[in-house]
Amino acid sequence: MTDGPAAKRQKASTPDEAPYKLIYWPGLPGRGEHVRLAFEEAGVPYVDGAKQEDAVPQVLAQISTDNLAEGIVPNLPPLAPPILEHGDLLISQLPNILLYLGPKLGLVPGDDANAVYRINALALTALDGFSNEVHDCHHPICTSLYYEDQKPESVRKSKLYVKERLPKFLSYFERVLHAQEERKAGSWLYGASLTYADLVLFQCLDGTAYQFPRAVQQLKDAGGHKRVFALVDAVRARPNIAAYLESDRRLPYGEGIYRYYKELDVVLEDSVEEEKKE
Ligand SMILES: N[C@@H](CCC(=O)N[C@@H](CS)C(=O)NCC(=O)O)C(=O)O
Numbered sequence: 001m002t003d004g005p006a007a008k009r010q011k012a013s014t015p016d017e018a019p020y021k022l023i024y025w026p027g028l029p030g031r032g033e034h035v036r037l038a039f040e041e042a043g044v045p046y047v048d049g050a051k052q053e054d055a056v057p058q059v060l061a062q063i064s065t066d067n068l069a070e071g072i073v074p075n076l077p078p079l080a081p082p083i084l085e086h087g088d089l090l091i092s093q094l095p096n097i098l099l100y101l102g103p104k105l106g107l108v109p110g111d112d113a114n115a116v117y118r119i120n121a122l123a124l125t126a127l128d129g130f131s132n133e134v135h136d137c138h139h140p141i142c143t144s145l146y147y148e149d150q151k152p153e154s155v156r157k158s159k160l161y162v163k164e165r166l167p168k169f170l171s172y173f174e175r176v177l178h179a180q181e182e183r184k185a186g187s188w189l190y191g192a193s194l195t196y197a198d199l200v201l202f203q204c205l206d207g208t209a210y211q212f213p214r215a216v217q218q219l220k221d222a223g224g225h226k227r228v229f230a231l232v233d234a235v236r237a238r239p240n241i242a243a244y245l246e247s248d249r250r251l252p253y254g255e256g257i258y259r260y261y262k263e264l265d266v267v268l269e270d271s272v273e274e275e276k277k278e
Contacts, residue, residue, distance in 0.1 A: 014086050014087035014088055014089045015087055016104065018086055018087030019045070019046070019047060019086075020039065020044065020045075020046040020047065020084065020085070020086050020101075021046065021047040021048075021049055021084070021085040021086070022035050022036065022039075022046060022047070022048050022049055022050065022082060022083070022084060023049040023050075023058050023059060023062060023081055023082070023083040023084075023085060024048075024049060024050040024055070024059065024081045024082045024083070025050060025055065025056070025059055025081060025256075026050045026051070026055035026056065027050075027251065027254065028251055028252075028253065028254045028255065028256035029203075029207070029250070029251050029252075029253060029256065029258075030082075030256045030257055031081070031082050031094045031131070031257065032048075032050055032081065032082040033203055033251075034082075034094055034098060034196075034199065034200055034203055035082050035084065035094070035097055035098070035101070036048065036244075036249070037199045037202070037203055037241065037244070038098060038101050038102070038105055038107055038196050038199060039101075039105065040240050040241060040243075040244040040249075041105075041107065041194070041199060041238060041240050041241055042105035042106055042107060042240075043240055044105055048249070051249075059081050059083075062077065062078050062081070062083055063077075063078060063079065063080060063081070069090075072088070072090060075088075075089065075090040075091075078090070078091075078092035079092065080092065082094055082097060083097075084097045084100065084101070086100075094127070095120060095123055095124055095127060098120075098123055098196050098200070099116065099120050101196070102116055102119060102195070102196045103116060105196075107194070107195050107196040107199070108195055108196065109190075109191050109193060109195070115190065115191070115195075118190055119189075119190050119195045119196060119197045120197075122176065122189050122190060122195075122197035122200075122201070123196060123197045123200040125169070125172065125173075126169075126173070126197065126200045126201045126204045127200065127204065128169075129165060129166075129168070129169030129172075129204075130169060130201075130204030130205055130207070130208045131204050131207070131257055133161060133165055134161070134204075134207065134208050134211055134212075134257065134258060135257045135258075136157065137154060137157050137158045137161050137211070137264060138154050138158075138211075138259050138261060138264060139154070140153045140154055140156075140157040141153055147259070147261070151263070154261070154263075154264060155263055155264060155266075156272065158212070158264040158266050159266050159270050159271075159272045160272055161212075162212055162215040162266050162267070162268055162270070163268055163270075163272060166208070166212070166215060166216075166219065167219060167224075167268075170219060170224075170225040170228055171224070171225065173189070173201060173225070173227075173228045173231075174224070174225045174226075174227050174228050176189055177189065177227035177228060177231065178227060181227070187227070187230070187231065187234065188231070189201065189231070194235070194238070198231060198234075198235055199235060199241075201228075201231065201232070201235075202231070202232050202235035202236065202241075205228070205232050206232070206236075207253065207257060207258035208258070210253045210258045210260060211258045211259060211260060211264065211265075212264070212265060212266070213260075213265060214265050214266070214267050215265075215266060215267055215268060218267055218268055219268075
């Protein structure tokens with residue numbers, strides 16, 4: 001480390017009108033779906049690299065261990081998609097991409113400079129509880145192993161997730177919405193208008209309901225998280241979102257974050273004691 005690179009870095013210029021491009025794996029919604037939903041709700045055009053013929057090579061070129069991001073200083077090579085390209089800017093990490101896009105797409109209120117950090121906290125929490133943990137229910141040991149090689153652990157984790165974590169995260173978002181209601185702030189997670197946190201929560205719960213249909217239905221029927229489920233329905237009914245969900249741009253779930261395995265479709269009453277004794 002000899003010189004002071006920060007001072008020498010070439011300045012990237014990203015005009016707002018530069019085209020947006022999502023680089024992502026083809027054939028499944030995945031984490032890229034949160035980026036798509038933001039563009040779709042905002043009605044802002046974007047190029048979806050996942051729908052292009054060379055989608056896989058596009059991703060591989062970025063995440064290759066040979067990629068040193070040469071010539072695109074000060075961008076850095078990404079570890080994994082989703083990746084957003086906007087003019088000279090190339091960034092990865094989904095919550096980071098949403099943090100960048102939120103204000104540009106009008107999905108963060110413009111009258112409070114701190115709003116984006118509160119909205120980011122909501123998005124991160126939804127992704128923790130309804131994306132990362134749900135994914136780990138079918139890959140509890142390691143992502144690099146096949147599901148079939150970690151099945152008993154997946155069943156155990158799913159039972160515990162459904163019994164303890166799913167209700168905890170749902171209750172958290174119910175509490176946030178209750179607080180908003182008490183303040184007469186509206187029925188979205190933050191303030192009077194929809195933000196990208198609402199879109200993230202929608203997608204996360206849509207996927208969680210795909211993986212755990214029985215448990216999610218049970219919790220919905222129990223009526224303890226009415227505000228959360230009403231929010232999911234309200235997002236689904238937004239004109240741009242509804243049109244998108246109807247379109248062939250919306251891909252079905254498959255072998256991605258959210259997967260349906262019958263043996264993991266557990267309910268809250270399923271015993272976890274047996275596994276605990278082993
Ligand atoms: N924390 C990252 C996770 C990225 C990630 O896990 N991407 C998946 C696709 S959704 C992937 O290709 N991972 C490859 C790997 O982790 O080796 C984010 O939020 O963007």
